Amino acid sequence: MNTFDNVSGLYKEKSLVQQKAALKLLDILKVGSMDDAIDIACGPGHIAGLLSKITRGKVTGIDISEGMIKQAKISYPEIEFRQVAAEDMDYNNEFDIAFCNSALMWFSDPDKAIKAIFNSLKKSGKLGLACPATSNWSPWFDRIISKVVGHKEIKSIFSHWKNPWFHLPAKNDYRLFFEKHGFTTVFINVEHEQTDYSPEEAFNVYLSGAANGYTGRKYYDIEIDEDYINAFNNRVKEEIQRQSKDGKVKVDFNRLYYIGGK
Numbered sequence: 268m269n270t271f272d273n274v275s276g277l278y279k280e281k282s283l284v285q286q287k288a289a290l291k292l293l294d295i296l297k298v299g300s301m302d303d304a305i306d307i308a309c310g311p312g313h314i315a316g317l318l319s320k321i322t323r324g325k326v327t328g329i330d331i332s333e334g335m336i337k338q339a340k341i342s343y344p345e346i347e348f349r350q351v352a353a354e355d356m357d358y359n360n361e362f363d364i365a366f367c368n369s370a371l372m373w374f375s376d377p378d379k380a381i382k383a384i385f386n387s388l389k390k391s392g393k394l395g396l397a398c399p400a401t402s403n404w405s406p407w408f409d410r411i412i413s414k415v416v417g418h419k420e421i422k423s424i425f426s427h428w429k430n431p432w433f434h435l436p437a438k439n440d441y442r443l444f445f446e447k448h449g450f451t452t453v454f455i456n457v458e459h460e461q462t463d464y465s466p467e468e469a470f471n472v473y474l475s476g477a478a479n480g481y482t483g484r485k486y487y488d489i490e491i492d493e494d495y496i497n498a499f500n501n502r503v504k505e506e507i508q509r510q511s512k513d514g515k516v517k518v519d520f521n522r523l524y525y526i527g528g529k
């Protein structure tokens with residue numbers, strides 16, 4: 268079972284922050300009307316769906332999660348989806364555009380994945396990638412999770428958690444990382460993005476992403492059970508409520524936007 272299988276059915280509706288970032292990335296990337304495009308770590312396929320409205324070229328989506336790919340195939344039968352890890356893609360010179368939103372930090376071997384993405388692109392193809400980035404990728408989660416893990420029913424089990432996310436310290440480290448794999452940097456920026464959400468929306472933001480890391484069974488070196496997962500999530504919900512002001516929660520991330528040319 269993959270980390271995101273559990274949320275595949277609800278992901279599209281809950282992933283408010285990721286959708287905002289995807290639209291911004293699409294705007295910067297400027298996909299051409301005949302471009303062949305691949306959406307890497309496509310989730311339930313909704314951005315691949317958008318891509319297929321922008322271009323009349325071939326659109327493909329890949330994701331490691333069986334649940335996500337099942338959803339994507341049901342929702343967008345006209346698009347080709349494959350269940351494969353980004354690291355294991357075997358495309359060669361096939362796409363003008365590689366789109367990758369909110370996923371780099373989840374890759375278990377980011378070097379291998381970026382190499383495979385580079386190979387998938389045609390000569391003069393473009394990668395557009397966005398994700399929470401830098402050592403300070405989510406000031407909001409820091410504020411919430413630092414309180415959650417202080418509770419006694421969480422603390423000792425959480426000491427067995429291993430941070431699953433890939434992050435580099437600063438913007439220039441990302442530039443060097445992509446360039447090391449052959450990309451020419453066309454655009455790079457790390458933006459501090461802050462949005463006011465209702466506590467319910469903010470909890471959905473947590474469930475659609477970070478929850479899969481903080482309560483993912485494979486990220487603990489001991490067995491964790493449903494009681495622990497529920498307790499963790501309830502504490503997050505409670506803390507979001509506690510930190511809200513006038514019915515609003517300030518949700519902020521530092522997000523990388525990168526366009527690389529082949």
Ligand SMILES: C[S@@+](CC[C@H](N)C(=O)[O-])C[C@H]1O[C@@H](n2cnc3c(N)ncnc32)[C@H](O)[C@@H]1O
Nearest residue numbers: 271285308309310330331332352353368370373
């Ligand atoms: C936060 S979701 C982002 C989904 C979508 N790109 C979006 O913008 O909403 C992260 C996705 O990355 C996928 N993923 C994680 N590791 C992966 C890997 N190594 N290769 C391909 N997909 C992966 C997960 O299954 C999940 O669907």
